[in-house]
Amino acid sequence: MTDMFNSEQVMSAESSVAAPVVYSVSSNVANDSVEEIKQQSNTLQKTLEWICYPLLWLIASVAVWATFTYKLEFGLVNVLFLFFVIAYLALFERLIPYEVKWQATKKEWLRDGIYLFITMMGGALSIAAIFAVASVVSPKTPSLPLGVEIVLAILFISFGSYIFHRLGHDWPWLWRFHGIHHAESKVNVGNNSVNHIFDVWGRRFIAQLPLIFIGISEQSLFVVSIFNTLQGYFVHANVNVRLGRLNYFIGSPEQHRLHHSVDIKEAGHFCVDVTLWDWLFGSYFWRKGRTPDAVGIKNPARFPPPEAILKCFIHPFKKPK
Numbered sequence: 001m002t003d004m005f006n007s008e009q010v011m012s013a014e015s016s017v018a019a020p021v022v023y024s025v026s027s028n029v030a031n032d033s034v035e036e037i038k039q040q041s042n043t044l045q046k047t048l049e050w051i052c053y054p055l056l057w058l059i060a061s062v063a064v065w066a067t068f069t070y071k072l073e074f075g076l077v078n079v080l081f082l083f084f085v086i087a088y089l090a091l092f093e094r095l096i097p098y099e100v101k102w103q104a105t106k107k108e109w110l111r112d113g114i115y116l117f118i119t120m121m122g123g124a125l126s127i128a129a130i131f132a133v134a135s136v137v138s139p140k141t142p143s144l145p146l147g148v149e150i151v152l153a154i155l156f157i158s159f160g161s162y163i164f165h166r167l168g169h170d171w172p173w174l175w176r177f178h179g180i181h182h183a184e185s186k187v188n189v190g191n192n193s194v195n196h197i198f199d200v201w202g203r204r205f206i207a208q209l210p211l212i213f214i215g216i217s218e219q220s221l222f223v224v225s226i227f228n229t230l231q232g233y234f235v236h237a238n239v240n241v242r243l244g245r246l247n248y249f250i251g252s253p254e255q256h257r258l259h260h261s262v263d264i265k266e267a268g269h270f271c272v273d274v275t276l277w278d279w280l281f282g283s284y285f286w287r288k289g290r291t292p293d294a295v296g297i298k299n300p301a302r303f304p305p306p307e308a309i310l311k312c313f314i315h316p317f318k319k320p321k
């Protein structure tokens with residue numbers, strides 16, 4: 001085949017009459033290769049869409065395994081994993097974006113970096129408060145098998161987060177804190193960190209407090225925090241990943257975009273980890289192919305723009321206009 005094309009091309013160079021024929025042959029060849037490139041890029045795109053979530057799970061599992069095997073510092077692995085997840089999902093947001101116009105600008109990345117620090121401070125404050133309570137109520141010593149502890153910890157943390165998150169939407173005063181997270185009109189991995197420090201503090205404190213009463217070991221808390229970091233950032237990622245029927249059991253970007261919907265009627269999905277509490281409390285709305293028309297809040301002027309970090313911090317304490 002290649003030889004045939006070559007001989008025709010040679011003929012064309014020598015004969016001006018044959019020129020239009022040659023043009024159409026080379027144009028077909030060009031079209032074929034464009035088509036081929038398109039197909040290859042579609043296959044690559046589909047593979048990336050398919051691989052994004054399971055590969056993240058695989059990496060998280062290896063991180064947990066390595067931490068236990070080599071007795072690594074839980075806190076250090078937690079922080080490294082947090083930065084890794086953000087970088088990993090930011091890369092996939094470039095490769096397989098769900099909505100190109102939701103991609104973060106350089107300026108927004110810088111802003112989100114500051115908010116990430118604030119969110120980490122909120123987490124640290126909640127741990128300090130948990131230890132303060134633990135020193136007074138003398139926590140139970142862990143006695144359950146690790147697997148049982150992990151399941152219990154996931155369910156308790158998920159329940160506490162659900163309640164606090166739902167109240168953050170239903171109680172006007174708490175909404176003044178939580179609304180800062182919703183004010184942005186895009187959903188991406190960076191703006192998972194756009195939070196009011198007390199919103200983070202309150203949610204984590206409420207979610208983790210029961211664990212000291214049932215006696216959950218540090219090992220289980222570590223595994224669950226890796227799981228929650230993975231889920232928290234994954235559900236916000238602007239990636240074109242579909243989980244299919246897994247959506248009924250676990251949080252996903254498909255569900256969480258609905259949570260950020262401007263249309264309050266479909267903005268359920270307060271769980272980002274397991275979907276159990278959304279099912280039980282009637283806030284599960286996702287169906288295959290259901291996507292929000294727009295994300296953000298109906299009246300963004302009621303909140304300072306996320307860029308105004310100090311104004312956002314003061315906002316909940318000011319008198320409503």
Ligand SMILES: [Zn+2]
Nearest residue numbers: 165169178259
């Ligand atoms: Zn929310």
